[in-house]
Amino acid sequence: MSQFFSLHPEHPQPRLVRQAADILRKGGLIAFPTDAAYALGGLTGDAALLDRIRRIRDVDERHLFTLMCRDLSEIATYARVDNAQYRLLKATTPGPYTFILEGTKELPRRVLHPKRKTIGLRVPDHSLSLALLEELGEPLLISTLLLPGEELPLSDAEDIRERLERQLDLVIECGICGAEMTTVVNLAEGAPELVRAGLGPLPPLGL
Numbered sequence: 001m002s003q004f005f006s007l008h009p010e011h012p013q014p015r016l017v018r019q020a021a022d023i024l025r026k027g028g029l030i031a032f033p034t035d036a037a038y039a040l041g042g043l044t045g046d047a048a049l050l051d052r053i054r055r056i057r058d059v060d061e062r063h064l065f066t067l068m069c070r071d072l073s074e075i076a077t078y079a080r081v082d083n084a085q086y087r088l089l090k091a092t093t094p095g096p097y098t099f100i101l102e103g104t105k106e107l108p109r110r111v112l113h114p115k116r117k118t119i120g121l122r123v124p125d126h127s128l129s130l131a132l133l134e135e136l137g138e139p140l141l142i143s144t145l146l147l148p149g150e151e152l153p154l155s156d157a158e159d160i161r162e163r164l165e166r167q168l169d170l171v172i173e174c175g176i177c178g179a180e181m182t183t184v185v186n187l188a189e190g191a192p193e194l195v196r197a198g199l200g201p202l203p204p205l206g207l
């Protein structure tokens with residue numbers, strides 16, 4: 001049965017942020033709001049956690065996971081970024097964008113796409129997401145909380161708790177969260193390629 005935290009949307013209570021981080025460090029799977037939709041999140045190195053997310057989302061090993069990072073320098077640790085890509089990332093982060101890039105050896109192979117060795121990366125513009133990342137001192141492996149057969153992600157914390165109570169360790173409520181997903185851009189194959197148009201505007205990407 002999942003725990004439920006209600007945090008201030010602009011100034012998340014440090015005590016509750018620390019408790020959420022402790023749950024994550026113990027292998028917990030949480031649902032939390034971002035600057036786009038709600039996400040499922042956990043620590044990167046936990047193989048069992050990947051299976052839990054795949055079961056909830058009903059996706060296979062080809063599902064592209066996203067690494068949520070504190071800042072641009074952290075992205076550069078986990079993905080291969082050339083000068084042109086770096087300039088684009090600098091112009092659009094933090095924000096509701098997910099960039100597909102080739103992962104580095106800092107990442108376990110199991111979190112990368114099995115054939116392309118890519119992963120999604122993003123830097124959120126959200127007080128709770130950033131507070132969690134700062135407390136953890138490492139990225140979060142996340143996936144949009146989009147359930148099988150549904151067109152939009154879940155956006156209400158009470159609804160998430162009711163529907164996934166036995167599959168999550170923690171649900172966090174932190175003000176209003178929309179149901180629109182990030183804009184996804186593939187940077188792994190040269191020029192930026194739009195994979196999904198979402199919350200992030202396209203002009204800054206040159207698309």
